[in-house]
Amino acid sequence: MIDRYAPTLIALAYFACGAVLYLLDLGALVAEDGTSTGVRLLVLAAVCVPILLRRSRPLLGLALASIPVAVDFALGLSLPVWLAYGDLLFAAALYGTARTSVFLERAPIAPIAILAVGAGIYTGELRPAVFVAAMGVLLISLPVWWARSVRTHRDAAEAERVKAQALAQVSELDRAAAITAERQHLARDLHDIVAGHLSAIAIQSEAALRLRERDPQKAMTVLESVRTNSVEALREMQSMVTLLRSEDARDDAATAGRLADLSGLVSSAEASGSTVTIDARGLPEFDAEVDVTAYRIIQEALTNATKHAPGQPVLVCLAADRRELTIRISNPLGLANTRPVEVAPGRDTACERAERQGLRNIAERAAAIGGGARSRIVDNQWQTEVQLPLRNGATR
DSSP, X not given: OHHHXXXXXXXXXXXXXXXXXXXXXXXBSSOOOOOOHHHHHHHHHHHHGGGGGTTTOHHHHHHHHHHHHXXXXXXXXXXXXXXXXXXXXXXXXXXXXXXXXHHHHHTTHHHHHHHHHHHHHHHTOHHHHHHHHHHHIIIIIHHHHHHHHHHHHHHHHHHHHHHHHHHHHHHHHHHHHHHHHHHHHHHHHHIIIIIHHHHHHHHHHHHHHHHHHHOHHHHHHHHHHHHHHHHHHHHHHHHHHHHHHOSOTTHHHHHSOOGGGHHXXXXXXXXXXXXXXXXXXXOOBOOHHHHHHHHHHHHHHHHHHHHHSTTOOEEEEEXXXXXXXXXXXXXXXXXXXXXXXXXXXXXXXXXXXXXXXHHHHHHHHHHHTTOEEEEEEETTEEEEEEEEEOTTOOBO
């Protein structure tokens, strides 16, 4: 409400203060020339009326006020008129365009200097020149400089506000990306734990049903593996729940398997009917990130092998140099192998997406630590090859 009527109040204030100065005979900047107070008030009113446009049309208000200002200059300079005109200069420099603001700052310099020099030459004294220069700076340049300063601070505040909004948007995008990444990480772990163990349990249960009459002892061995897989699945699920409740992200490595635990994966795969050979001679010690990632990749590869090529031998080779760990898992293709190597456009069905999930998890796990993975058929062998970088080097 106050902002709406602010120009009117400012105009009335300038007129009232100017009227008081005129009535007290304090309005003249130069020697009194006999102009009546009524004429002075009329000129002052003509300058104050355009102040109503100081926010909406500042340049128009300044142009309209220039006419009575020229009349005042001809009658003899008076302080109230130039104070009101200074407010219009302030408004034009503050609310006008940036180009207008710069022009108003620079344009008065030359006229003020010329008038000051002219006054000095005309009177032959220095005092009039200094007076004209001082009045020009105080009544014309000072309002513009003040407006420029306010404008600079206002623009800086607006820039900081925009910057803060941009940072808030970036922060929100980062938060959304972090949530998405965490969901993908959780989805991979759930797939490895639930799908891997349940696939092994399903395959081993089927084997136990086939062997219960023909080889009861072997069936009992398979059932023991089923129980081991069930207990291990429960343990890993409990570990994941503990991790999700923990505030320390470093617990992640502590809840997952390591390459030293490969014997459990081998026993589970062999109980499903596959023969697993591990070639990992002379491996150094790895940091937790590489160790856990390698374990999860081998776990997923063995699950895929027992699911898609049951009964086929699986060879797992691990080799490391100072720069990277190479993992190669291969097995002959099963008779009913359905592993997707490449899906043609338009055939991305839900079944095919499910089949590719294990391969996608392997590739994503390797990429998460800067490595790479590739799965393909080579000489009737299904082969998965993974390279994991060793950032800090390995220690033997």
